[in-house]
Ligand SMILES: Cc1cc2nc3c(=O)[nH]c(=O)nc-3n(C[C@H](O)[C@H](O)[C@H](O)COP(=O)(O)OP(=O)(O)OC[C@H]3O[C@@H](n4cnc5c(N)ncnc54)[C@H](O)[C@@H]3O)c2cc1C
C-alpha cells in the first residue's frame with residue numbers, strides 16, 4: 062500500500078497553487094462536502110442566501126479557490142500489529158472503518174453503530190444485500206458515506222465512543238499538510254507514542270482547514286470489542302437523568318458510551334465479552350433499580366443507536382449546533398433553550414450538546430443572534446455544523462491570542478480563512 | 481554577551497523583581513541557587529541569576545512581561561526531575577520555581593475533573609480523587625515527586641500509555657501565561673471543544689509557549705479489578721514474540737512491560753524481587769477493567785502465555801504481590817546504580833514490531849563499543865529505555881557512552897520511531913530534531929516559537945539545535961533516586 066503517484070501529483074499541484082497565487086487569493090478545502098457550514102469563505106452555494114447569512118469574502122473580485130480532496134484517496138499504510146493506519150485525506154471514513162473492521166479494529170471515538178452504513182459498506186463490498194436492519198435514513202446514509210478523513214479531522218467531531226477511550230484528538234498521531242504558503246509539511250510521528258516537537262496533529266483537529274490542507278493522517282487504532290450491550294434508562298424527569306448519569310460516571314463500570322436522548326432517557330453502552338456483559342449490565346441495573354431500564358441487543362440495539370445518530374445527522378434541512386458542555390450545566394442550558402424553542406440531545410455523558418432546529422431562512426439570522434447572546438451569557442461556545450450561517454462559531458471565544466500567533470505562521474496571509 | 485543578551489543589569493533586574501515579589505520569594509545568593517542549577521539529567525548545570533517563587537498568576541504574568549521587555553531568559557521549573565535537561569537555567573536568566581503553586585483548586589466527582597495549580601505533585605491528584613473512586617491515569621515513575629506542570633510541558637508518560645494515553649490525553653484545559661504576559665484559557669472542563677485543539681497544541685511544548693498556571697485534568701474511575709502476570713523467557717526475542725501474540729489476540733492490557741537480565745539483576749539487588757531463575761527476560765502484563773471482563777480475559781491471557789516460550793509464570797495473587805512486581809519494575813532504573821557507577825537513561829521509540837530487531841542491534845552496538853546496556857521498556861508501545869552503563873572515572877567512558885546513546889537514537893529514527901516517547905527533547909536531544917523532522921519542519925516549529933516569544937526568552941536553548949550549551953559534568957544518581965524516592969522509567 063504505497064504512496065500513490067496520482068495523489069502525490071495532486072498534492073504538489075495544490076502546493077503550487079498556494080505558492081504561486083497572490084496573497085489576496087483565498088482557498089478552501091472541500092472533503093465530502095457534507096458540512097458546508099464549516100467552510101470559511103463565501104461559496105457558490107451561498108448565493109441564494111439572505112445577505113446576513115452569507116460568509117465573508119476576502120476579495121470580492123477573486124472568488125475563493127476550491128481544493129477538493131475527492132480524488133485524494135487510498136490507504137497509504139495499515140499496520141494492524143502496530144495499531145496504526147495512514148490514509149489520504151479524501152478517503153471516505155466508511156472505507157477506513159471497513160478496512161479496520163476486517164482486521165477486528167476500529168477508531169474508538171466513533172460509535173461502532175455509527176450508522177448502519179459501515180455495515181452496508183462492508184456488504185456492498187462483498188456484493189451482498191444491504192441494510193437488513195431497514196432503519197437508516199437514506200439521506201444520512203449518503204452523507205455519512207461521503208464524509209472524508211480530512212473532513213473528520215478538520216471538523217473535530219466525535220461520536221459517542223469519545224467517553225471511554227478519548228476523542229479524535231487522542232488518536233491522531235501524524236499529519237501531512239500544505240500550509241498557507243504552499244509548503245508541504247509534516248507534524249507528529251507514525252508511532253503510538255511520541256513526545257518530540259510541537260503537537261501539530263492535535264492542532265489540526267477542529268481546525269476547519271484554517272491551518273493547512275490536510276493531505277494524509279495517521280491514527281492509532283484499537284482492537285474492536287467483541288460484543289456490545291445497551292441499557293436504556295427511562296427516568297421521568299431531567300433530574301433523574303442527571304442522577305443516572307452521575308451514578309454511572311462515578312462507578313468503575315468501564316462504560317463505552319452514555320448519551321442523553323431528546324426525551325431525557327439515557328442510552329448506556331457496555332462492551333466486552335458477551336458472557337460478561339449481561340452480568341455486568343444486571344449489576345448496573347440493580348444499582349439504579351428505581352429507574353425503568355430495558356436491555357437492548359442485536360437489531361434492537363442497532364436501531365436505538367441509529368435512531369440517535371439520525372436525530373443528530375439525519376435532518377438535512379435543519380441547523381445543527383455543537384456546544385461543549387459539562388453535566389452540571391445541562392439545567393442552565395436546557396432552560397435557555399426552552400425559551401428559544403430549540404431541540405437538543407446531550408452526548409458523551411453531558412460533555413456535548415447537539416442543538417437543532419428546522420432552518421427557516423427568514424428567521425435564521427434572528428435566531429442565531431439570540432442563541433449567540435444566550436451562549437455568551439452562559440459563557441459557552443458553539444459551532445454551527447450544519448445549516449446556513451455567516452460565522453460558524455458562536456458564543457464565548459477563548460485562547461484568541463494563542464490562536465492568532467499560531468495562525469500567523471501556518472497561514473500568514475489568512476488565505477485559508479480567519480473566522 | 482551575545483546579541484540576545486538582556487538589556488538590563490542584574491542589579492536593575494533584581495530591583496524590578498522586588499516590585500513584583502516580596503524579598504523572601506526572590507533567591508539570588510549562591511547557596512540558595514545551588515539547588516536550581518541542574519535537573520534530573522545531571523550532566524548539564526548552570527547557575528541562574530536569580531530564582532523567583534510565585535504564588536499568584538499575576539506575579540507570573542508581570543515577570544514574563546518584564547523578561548520580554550528586557551530580554552531576560554527564564555526557565556519555568558516544577559520539581560526539576562526532567563531527564564532531558566529541560567529546566568537547566570540560562571546563565572543570564574532567572575528560574576521561575578512553581579513548586580509553591582501547589583493547591584488542588586477543585587475535584588469535581590460529577591464532571592470527573594480536577595483543577596490544579598502547576599506545582600501540584602502528580603500523585604497528589606490521585607490521592608485527592610481517591611475518595612470518589614477516581615484517579616489520575618498518567619503515572620510516570622517519578623509521580624511521587626514530579627509536578628503536573630512539568631508533566632504537561634513534557635507530555636509525560638508512564639507504564640499505561642498504550643491503553644490510556646499520555647499526559648496530553650488527560651489534560652482538558654489550561655490557563656496559560658504566554659511569553660508576552662497575556663493570560664489565555666485553552667480548552668476547559670468538557671471532554672469536547674470547538675475550534676482547533678489549542679490545549680493539545682500547548683501540551684508538550686516544553687515551556688516554549690509559556691507557563692501553564694492552572695490545569696484541568698480528566699479523572700477516571702479506578703478499575704474494579706486488576707490481573708498482573710510476570711512471565712520468564714529464555715530471550716528478549718521470545719518475550720517480544722509473546723507481546724506480538726498478545727496484541728494480535730485483540731486483548732488491550734493496561735500495561736505490557738519487559739525487563740532484561742541486567743535490569744532484573746539490578747532490581748533484585750535493590751528491592752529483593754525474585755525473578756524466574758535463568759530467565760533472560762521477563763514480561764509483565766497487567767489487565768484491568770470490570771471484574772467480569774478481567775475474569776474472562778485472564779483465561780485468554782493465560783492461554784497465550786502458555787502457548788509462548790515462557791519458562792515460568794507468576795500471577796499476582798493479591799495487591800501486595802502486584803505491588804511487588806511493579807516495585808521491581810519501577811526500581812529498575814535507579815537499581816542499575818548498584819551494578820554500575822554511572823548510567824545514562826535513554827528514551828526512544830520504535831514501531832512495536834521492530835522491537836526484537838532493534839534490541840539485537842543495540843546489543844551489537846553495545847558489544848562494539850564495550851559499554852554495557854541494560855534494557856527496560858514499555859513493550860506495548862515500543863518505548864525503549866536503554867540504560868547505558870559506564871564509569872565516569874574511566875577516561876573517555878562518558879564520551880563513549882554518549883556516542884553509543886546517540887547511535888541508539890539514530891537507530892530508532894532509521895526504524896521509523898521517535899527520539900523521545902516521554903522524557904522530552906530538552907537540551908539533551910535537540911541536535912536530533914532535524915534528523916527526525918527534517919530541517920524545514922524544525923525551522924517551521926522555530927517560527928511558531930518565535931511567534932509566541934520573539935525574544936526567545938522562554939526556555940531558551942531547549943528543543944532547537946542551535947541553542948547555547950552549558951557545561952557537561954559527570955553523571956550519577958539523581959538525588960531522589962539515591963534516597964529511593966523515585967526511579968527512572
Ligand atoms: C461518529 C460520527 C458519526 C457521524 N455521522 C455523520 C453522519 O451520519 N452524517 C454526516 O453528515 N456527518 C457525520 N459525522 C460528521 C462528519 O464526519 C464530519 O462532519 C466531517 O467533517 C464531514 O466530512 P466531509 O468530508 O464531508 O467534510 P466537508 O464538509 O467537506 O468539510 C468540513 C470542514 O473540514 C474542512 N476540510 C475538509 N477536508 C479537509 C482537509 N483535507 N484538510 C483541511 N480541511 C479540510 C473543510 O474546509 C470544512 O471546514 C459523524 C462524525 C462522527 C465522528
Ligand SMILES: Cc1cc2nc3c(=O)[nH]c(=O)nc-3n(C[C@H](O)[C@H](O)[C@H](O)COP(=O)(O)OP(=O)(O)OC[C@H]3O[C@@H](n4cnc5c(N)ncnc54)[C@H](O)[C@@H]3O)c2cc1C
Pocket residue numbers: 519520555556557558559560561562563565566567578598619620621622625626627628629630631632633634635636637638639686687688690691692693902903904939958960961966967968969
Ligand atoms: C527518577 C525519575 C523517574 C522518571 N520517570 C519518568 C517516567 O516514568 N515517565 C516520564 O514521562 N518521565 C519520567 N521522568 C522524567 C520527569 O519526571 C518528567 O519529565 C516530569 O514530567 C518532569 O516533571 P517536573 O515537575 O520535575 O518538571 P521539571 O523537570 O521541573 O520541568 C520539566 C520541563 O517542563 C517545564 N515546565 C515545568 N513546569 C512548567 C509549567 N507549569 N508550564 C510550562 N512549562 C513548565 C520546564 O521548564 C522543563 O522544560 C523521570 C525522572 C526521574 C528523575
